[in-house]
Amino acid sequence: MALAKRIIPCLDVENGRVVKGVQFVDIRDAGDPVEVSKRYNEQGADEITFLDITATHEGRDTTVHTVEKIASEVFIPLTVGGGIRTVDDIRTMLNAGADKVSINSAAIFNPDFVKEAADRFGSQCIVVAIDAKCVSAEDETKRWEIFTHGGRKSTGIDAVEWAKKMTAYGAGEILLTSMDQDGMKNGFDLDVTSAISEAVPVPVIASGGVGNLQHLVDGVKLGKADAVLAASIFHFGEYSVPEAKQYMREQGIEVRL
Amino acid sequence: MSKATIAVIDYGMGNLHSVASALEHVAPNHNIVISSDADVIGNSERIIFPGVGAMRDCMAEIKRLNFHTLVPEFIASGKPVLGICVGMQALMSHSEENNGVDAINQLPGRVKFFGEDLKENGERVKVPHMGWNTVQQNADHPLWHNIENHAHFYFVHSYYAKSENPDVVIGRCQYGLEFDVVLAKNNLAAVQFHPEKSHSNGLQLLKNFSQWQADS
Secondary structure, X not given: OOOOOEEEXXXXXXXXXXXXXXXXXXXXXXXXXXXXXXXXXXXXXXXXXXXXXXXXXXXXXXXXXXXXXXXXXXXXXXXXXXXXXXXXXHHHHHHHOOOEEEEOHHHHHOOHHHHHHHHHHOHHHEEEEEEEEEOOOXXXXXXXXXXXXXXXXXXXXXXXXXXXXXXXXXXXXXXXXXXXXXXXXXXXXXXXXXXXXXXXXXXXXXXOOOOOHHHHHHHHHOOOOOEEEEOHHHHOOOOOHHHHHHHHHHOOOOOOO | OOOEEEEEEOOOOOOOHXXXXXXXXXXXXXXXXXXXXXXXXXXXXXXXXXXXXXXXXXXXXXXXXXXXXXXXXXXXXXXXXXXXXXXXXHHXXXXXXXXXXXXXXXXXXXXXXXXXXXXXXXXXXXXXXXXXXXXXXOOOOHHHOOOOOOEEEEEEEOEEEEEOOHHHEEEEEEOOOEEEEEEEEOOXXXXXXXHHHOHHHHHHHHHHXXXXXXXX
16 A cells, blocks of 8 residues: 555636647637536545646636535545736635645745745645646757747746755746647657656656656656646546546556546 | 534634535534634634644644643543644654654653654655655554555655554554554544545545544
């Protein structure tokens, strides 16, 4: 018996609907976030991650209301991300029923925000999301940088160094998305996942690129991830959470069934 | 007849709505309140003592709101009490978090850091201990009613409790080392995991607590 590796379905929510884009464009509708969350809860998902992709542009009242509804019906951990920029944003989401918040661009603009957040609310509820993209040439040692704006803008910050810095600042968990792999269904970027997982003392969630169940296994075994996040393979019914867990268990991974 | 109340004690540390919603779900015959009011708490049938965040901040708020005397009084009255996560740790004698913090001392024992070099099966384990782990039930107890031995519960913590008295330990967990995750002494119980986030096992435990006829 050991700590189970977690399977986390991710809801990208825009204007109150679950959507899933390929490389953040070509967005497909995947349903009502409350209904989708309840379905994953019943299926035995270990957590749910809710990313508000409209947050940067529009009002957040709908999101707060949706989070409240999910939290009153789903009794597993809920992480909320997207547009978390201030201590007040964090308090609002925690009060609405989120257990953790995921901070992305606000950490890049002001790294001390992560310190302040962890100090105020505890590291256990501060997730730092990292969108990494490979920037090395093929004949070089692999190197990744942090990108913003859905993977379009480089910050010039080294992804592994950034992960170390963010955990030193109090992040309790890292949500790592490969912008090269996201939406491509070719599997996680295992190199960046294992590089970061081995570099930091806190759990790492692998994200971006899951197309089949073996990808989840690879993320844990080769990517050394503590949790695996996926969206479209679950949303569109290709696989269920129990199928994914059964497969992982058959491959020798400790899961909660 | 009015419904008996379960009060979730509010001292400003963390989100209590999840605990309250979970209780509403499993204890429809109780009135569930989130409160920091001494009278409301004192008149309740049973209380939940939760907590998240750093121990120093939690104890500071507990003392500021006088819960370090109210909670022991409630315990002494013989009514059921359930500590959750940092609430459990605050019920112990002392925590080594934040360079050492004295706690309420209702469950003799210490709260310790997992450490940086913890290993399990040769692999480094991550801290915080975050996620679903199995709990070994080492004694029969009404709180375990309808919950299987080695059932999974959701944990998130970097410090763990070690009771001085092994007789009060009714649940243990393994993560690099073995530690105490459920303590029960007369009408006082405490859990390190988050039952309100532990799906059906957690809801069952809260239901069991809501029906627990404890001996004081």
